[in-house]
Amino acid sequence: MFNRAVSRLSRKRPPSEINDSEGHPSGSRQSSKGTSEWATSLENLLEDPEGVKRFREFLKKEFSEENVLFWLACEEFKKTQGKKQMREKAKEIYMTFLSNKASSQVNVEGQSRLNETILETPHPLMFQKLQDQKKQLDLQDAEIKFVLIRWTVFLI
Numbered sequence: 001m002f003n004r005a006v007s008r009l010s011r012k013r014p015p016s017e018i019n020d021s022e023g024h025p026s027g028s029r030q031s032s033k034g035t036s037e038w039a040t041s042l043e044n045l046l047e048d049p050e051g052v053k054r055f056r057e058f059l060k061k062e063f064s065e066e067n068v069l070f071w072l073a074c075e076e077f078k079k080t081q082g083k084k085q086m087r088e089k090a091k092e093i094y095m096t097f098l099s100n101k102a103s104s105q106v107n108v109e110g111q112s113r114l115n116e117t118i119l120e121t122p123h124p125l126m127f128q129k130l131q132d133q134k135k136q137l138d139l140q141d142a143e144i145k146f147v148l149i150r151w152t153v154f155l156i
Contacts, residue, residue: 038146066106093127
């Protein structure tokens, strides 16, 4: 049903006739095809560099950019080769997003918190449970709001 509504909204005004917040034609920066793909799944949004950029801008205004930054950092961490690099990146993710003194602390359920000692024996999926939690609880809700706001512009 949501996809049909988005499809119907996209016929109201093409992206080339709409200006973004900076006064530039929105079609000059993104295609309606790209935007409609963002509406179909959070994965499509997060796989598109322009989608990530726009989603981060939106989350910054919502004061929750740290959620997508954490998710992206975890995705990069999974690609890390070598135990030393993995330990360094794991500590960086922990100190930036998960510790009590984190500069961009993400909100995670108490039982899901990691103990700092786990950083000594890192593995590619060590943050998976927390990453999934962020995706399910925060990013999917934010993505729905983001897409609805983006498509509402077409009605104006």
